[in-house]
Amino acid sequence: MYKVYTISDSVRVPPEMFAMKREDAILQILREKYERKMDTDLGVVLSIQGVRDVSGGYVVPGDGAAYYDAHFDLLSYYPEINEVVESEVTETVEFGAFLSLGPLEGLVHLSQVTDDIVHFDRKASQLVGKNTKRILKKGDVVKARIITVSIKPTILETKVGLSMRTRGLGKDEWNKETKGASGRAEKSSSKKK
Structure with missing residues (x-):
């Protein structure tokens, strides 16, 4: 069955992506991380539909990247018994x-x-x-x-x-x-x- 989920995740944006718009960089990173992958709870993640909200923006000592908390929608397919x-x-x-x-x-x-x-x-x-x-x-x-x-x-x-x-x-x-x-x-x- 196809389903849309709203997920929260902490996203690491590397320094080479700082020139991009923040939402575009986060969307690209989320797509690379989730799309076309199998998740035992969500099923096959088909696509990231869009980023709903981005908050935070903190740096971890020793890492030049910025971290953001993002809420986003994803479309997945999970086969269900009797479907x-x-x-x-x-x-x-x-x-x-x-x-x-x-x-x-x-x-x-x-x-x-x-x-x-x-x-x-x-x-x-x-x-x-x-x-x-x-x-x-x-x-x-x-x-x-x-x-x-x-x-x-x-x-x-x-x-x-x-x-x-x-x-x-x-x-x-x-x-x-x-x-x-x-x-x-x-x-x-x-x-x-």
């Missing part, structure tokens, strides 16, 4: 499909693609349902639910597990097939009465 995401398939492999979650990638294991038995078609590089013949390939847009999250110190180490087995998830065309099939089943069962 439903719409995503593009970035790759299909023997054990499942990788989905783009913005700054992260998540994995839908073969067993979580559909209720059908799914196998990997190596020639076409796609996943195929045994009975339904549903196909999942690179570039498909799907809806998936986050079922596991393992936040680690870096973006590459962070793992997100997804599922598309629940009704309403997967490719939109799969859900249209399901609705059509259930509608026919209901009509035929009502005729028997």
